[in-house]
Amino acid sequence: xxxxxxxxxxxxxxxxxxxxxxxxxxxxxxxxxxxxxxxxxxxxxxxxxxxxxxxxxxxxxxxxxxxxxxxxxxxxxxxxxxxxxxxxxxxxxxxxxxxxxxxxxxxxxxxxxxxxxxxxxxxxxxxxxxxxxxxxxxxxxxxxxxxxxxxxxxxxxxxxxxxxxxxxxxxxxxxxxxxxxxxxxxxxxxxxxxxxxxxxxxxxxxxxxxxxxxxxxxxxxxxxxxxxxxxxxxxxxxxxxxxxxxxxxxxxxxxxxxxxxx
Amino acid sequence: xxxxxxxxxxxxxxxxxxxxxxxxxxxxxxxxxxxxxxxxxxxxxxxxxxxxxxxxxxxxxxxxxxxxxxxxxxxxxxxxxxxxxxxxxxxxxxxxxxxxxxxxxxxxxxxxxxxxxxxxxxxxxxxxxxxxxxxxxxxxxxxxxxxxxxxxxxxxxxxxxxxxxxxxxxxxxxxxx
Numbered sequence: 056x057x058x059x060x061x062x063x064x065x066x067x068x069x070x071x072x073x074x075x076x077x078x079x080x081x082x083x084x085x086x087x088x089x090x091x092x093x094x095x096x097x098x099x100x101x102x103x104x105x106x107x108x109x110x111x112x113x114x115x116x117x118x119x120x121x122x123x124x125x126x127x128x129x130x131x132x133x134x135x136x137x138x139x140x141x142x143x144x145x146x147x148x149x150x151x152x153x154x155x156x157x158x159x160x161x162x163x164x165x166x167x168x169x170x171x172x173x174x175x176x177x178x179x180x181x182x183x184x185x186x187x188x189x190x191x192x193x194x195x196x197x198x199x200x201x202x203x204x205x206x207x208x209x210x211x212x213x214x215x216x217x218x219x220x221x222x223x224x225x226x227x228x229x230x231x232x233x234x235x236x237x238x239x240x241x242x243x244x245x246x247x248x249x250x251x252x253x254x255x256x257x258x259x260x261x262x263x264x265x266x267x268x269x270x271x272x273x274x275x276x277x278x279x280x281x282x283x284x285x286x287x288x289x290x291x292x293x294x295x296x297x298x299x300x301x302x303x304x305x306x307x308x309x310x311x312x313x314x315x316x317x
Numbered sequence: 318x319x320x321x322x323x324x325x326x327x328x329x330x331x332x333x334x335x336x337x338x339x340x341x342x343x344x345x346x347x348x349x350x351x352x353x354x355x356x357x358x359x360x361x362x363x364x365x366x367x368x369x370x371x372x373x374x375x376x377x378x379x380x381x382x383x384x385x386x387x388x389x390x391x392x393x394x395x396x397x398x399x400x401x402x403x404x405x406x407x408x409x410x411x412x413x414x415x416x417x418x419x420x421x422x423x424x425x426x427x428x429x430x431x432x433x434x435x436x437x438x439x440x441x442x443x444x445x446x447x448x449x450x451x452x453x454x455x456x457x458x459x460x461x462x463x464x465x466x467x468x469x470x471x472x473x474x475x476x477x478x479x480x481x482x483x484x485x486x487x488x489x490x491x492x493x494x
Contacts, residue, residue: 157454227387
């Protein structure tokens, strides 16, 4: 795949130090055709699967591929509408696949996706994979984790310090594949303008659970993006690497807007 | 110059095939549907309020301790429809609840029925209750799943009350509601 030179892309996924199967999946897409590229932009996805026998890796793969398929064929203009359509289809495809096989029953997956189109970024998100915008050395978290501890914290039931080591920190309140009527998917309300030097960072909890946003920023401070991916994954592994670790980075190398966004 | 496969995965210079793509060959297409999954958050309160410290706390802790991500909805997914009781081993006398839907038996932390035996695979077998029937399925376990007196490992069998299951060195009695 040829990637246009106005961005730099790097990505890496690692099984970690404990697991034997990598249930994370990720992908990147941009149309070759220039008019299609102008119409659709570019897509980044990270998904972290769970559940069932072999189900987790299947669920994350289905989610990412369906989001990609819809990205390439959707009739909608708004990136957020494209993401909403793609998440709906991914949800249905995972439920269909889970219902067709004992081994895949009860599988599910997180899914965090970004579309960058003509200098503007839109996001769709379910679960606890994250999207950050790293700008001028600071990381802005664009997604809220759909986790029980996050919900308990927002209700004031637990303190912020309790989140990291809470025994139920791995319990999700929403994921693709869940039949719960309480499952939610979040989409960005307004597209965000990107400027030169910005980095979009998508990662699974295998990274953000062990490496802080501040550490990610300092790793990103200079050097090639592919080296930064490796450094982040290696740091998570040095800290135990209990889960699969996936990170995807997209850096803006040109100024896309006449006037730099504030 | 960085190299990327057709799915945008970064490739090392020496790679001819992308290892990420080989893992997942899922390319299924389906027609656009009108299914709506964007739902509001009402009802989550009730789901969380059911999570008092005494109820199902053991399974929640086990899920967290294993570092394995689980869904809140799957913890509270369904009513109890049967039990397994360990007849030997370190868990002798311990009972395990079986719920509607799928129950995974294995040594992995966070398993629905977590069994402690070196000969039991992480995800060894599953018991599924659907439409009034229990089915026992071996999940490609290393040492097989056995039912009653048979010396042949099973692939999938229907369970009836008082059946005897053997996984590794552990024997379990099955009781349905």
